[in-house]
Amino acid sequence: MVLQQLGGSISRALQQMSNATIIDEKVLNECLNEITRALLQSDVQFKLVRDMQTNIKKIVNLDDLAAGHNKRRIIQQAVFNELCKILDPGKPSFTPKKGKPSVVMFVGLQGSGKTTTCTKYAFHHQKKGWKPALVCADTFRAGAFDQLKQNATKAKIPFYGSYMESDPVKIAEEGVERFKKENCDLIIVDTSGRHKQEAALFEEMRQVSEATKPDLVIFVMDSSIGQAAFDQAQAFKQSVAVGAVIITKMDGHAKGGGALSAVAATKSPVIFIGTGEHMDEFEVFDVKPFVSRLLGMGDLSGFMDKIQEVVPMDQQPELLQKLSEGNFTLRIMYEQFQNILKMGPIGQVFSMLPGFSSELMPKGQLDSSNPKLMNESRMMRIARGSGRQIRDVMEMMEEYKRLAKIWSKMKGLKIPKKGDMSALSRNMNAQHMSKVLPPQMLKQIGGMGGLQTLMKQMGSTKDMMGMFGGGDK
Structure with missing residues (x-):
């Protein structure tokens, strides 16, 4: 799984810190240096890593911590929160509503899996009661319409495209208009894959956006893109109003840190991740459970x-x-x-x-x-x-x-x-979970208090938290 190696490296750094007899400045720096190295090796942008390290040091000022504070838990919590901040820009994306026509435009690099992702996105919503439709506005790549047509037919989703028309703007306009008349409430426009340097294709993307007036523009990114992710994502954001990110090919073994960089560049939330080639290998993305799993804390x-x-x-x-x-x-x-x-x-x-x-x-x-x-x-x-x-x-x-x-x-x-x-x-509740967790894992999380905090973050009820209290043990 992409980012698995990164998660393992961060978990080991936190574990080594937890095993230390005394948590002092030296131990903290060693832990943060290991985490920094892991993030950089996973292709996370340097500035993001540097800012994260700086923020953690500001939060975890060991000299200012009063006696009795659980330093291990505070450090672990800071790492968890900073990773969540990288992946969460703090604002939700546009959410389609059943019965009300919404236009969603997909953009991304060539080879990112954009056309397949369009169909997965449509299929996901179709299962939940939406009436989706697909429009192929990709006239640049040979076979693009055939691929979308094949995927849509298999998923029983209506589609529109043309073998004769070469103007993607015209195809997009006609497709959106047609499906609005057919009362489709989720009209998905697939555009040509492009690179940052291709000015003509970026201009075409802007024209398609102006013609269809999408409610949401989704940037589709291959998780293995590496160091180029930040610049490429930023180029798309500067051309069209990217409002959400979908990360594909999360079932691979690439470093994957570029995915974190792309979120920071677009300042848009990740809403789905693709975990395989099949139509149902497509997951709603939730930041805190994802980071928790990344750090070996489960979900x-x-x-x-x-x-x-x-x-x-x-x-x-x-x-x-x-x-x-x-x-x-x-x-x-x-x-x-x-x-x-x-x-x-x-x-x-x-x-x-x-x-x-x-x-x-x-x-x-x-x-x-x-x-x-x-x-x-x-x-x-x-x-x-x-x-x-x-x-x-x-x-x-x-x-x-x-x-x-x-x-x-x-x-x-x-x-x-x-x-x-x-x-x-x-x-x-936390009591049952503490029995299930291996002792070493419970220690790494920060004991019962850390587990309570984690479960609260994951959406546990306030009543459950009230049963056990939240103080350091």
């Missing part, structure tokens, strides 16, 4: 929301009842791993769980739900029957034991009356 609320999407409503009460009883069997593990496989890329899903590995158990079928019956001879038979090594079965059983231990700690969790996952995520 329990997002995880529960994903589970809610894949676990049928009629099965949720039974699953929650088993959760509250702390009764975890191999059958439950198998069924929930099958649900997890529907939730998206495994690494992405497991990054939502604090301290969890992205490695999964083997996918071999389980013929028993009672782990007590799983002796060596039985494991050998399972290995032969599934075509796996005995080592694979043993590793799966170790994974089961680890998950069962965590599951048992959830015993006594208050189950919502409706028995649904969304209500559970709202009811989850």
Whole structure:
């Protein structure tokens, strides 16, 4: 996953600081230097990194901290907040409304995945009740209309374009007008990909914008663009009123820091990220959960929301009842791993769980739900029957034991009356989370107090926070 290496480096720097006996100026500087190095190596713009380091030092003035303050937590909180500030310009983007026609214009560099992203954006809103339509105003790239036509047809979304007309402004105008008459409430205009140096294409982009008068201009950026991201994004912002950013190809292994730079250059929020080639590999972007996952702190609320999407409503009460009883069997593990496989890329899903590995158990079928019956001879038979090594079965059983231990700690969790996952995520409190987290991860977050702060940031209820208080421990 893009930025995974960056997140790991920052997490290790914070962990080393947490392991220090005394937090003094030297330890703080070493931690910040490691974080600075990681950000620069990930292609984040130098000025952004320098400003972030300066801001953290202003916030974390060790000489001014009174006795009893948790210095580790204050530093970790400052790093978290500064990363959020880079990704959050502080103003929301335009939000389309159902039933009211909105025009959204997509711009971006060549090869950024813009045309595919247009369709994903349309498909995402179509599933939620919008009536989207696609307009291909890209007459520069050969095959652009064919690609949009193919994507739109597959997603059953109406589209407009022309093989004969060479004027993208005229195509855009005609397409927008047509779909307004057809009462489409989300009209998406795809434009030609371009580079900063191509003045003619930038002028064309401005003309398309003037002709269609978009409610929102979205800048689509490849996460692997690197150091050029800031200048390129700024050039687009100077030509048209970019109001939002979508980052693509987040499933790759590039450095990805340029994505942070692009947000700063456009002063516009990231609203979605593309996590794969398929139509549904497209996520709403939320800054705080993203940064939390980046730092290895997980996103329990997002995880529960994903589970809610894949676990049928009629099965949720039974699953929650088993959760509250702390009764975890191999059958439950198998069924929930099958649900997890529907939730998206495994690494992405497991990054939502604090301290969890992205490695999964083997996918071999389980013929028993009672782990007590799983002796060596039985494991050998399972290995032969599934075509796996005995080592694979043993590793799966170790994974089961680890998950069962965590599951048992959830015993006594208050189950919502409706028995649904969304209500559970709202009811989850710091006490239960502290039992689930690995001790080292809990220490890195800043103990119970740090966990309370994190859960509050992630949208936990005020009532939950009131149960435990917010002082240093």
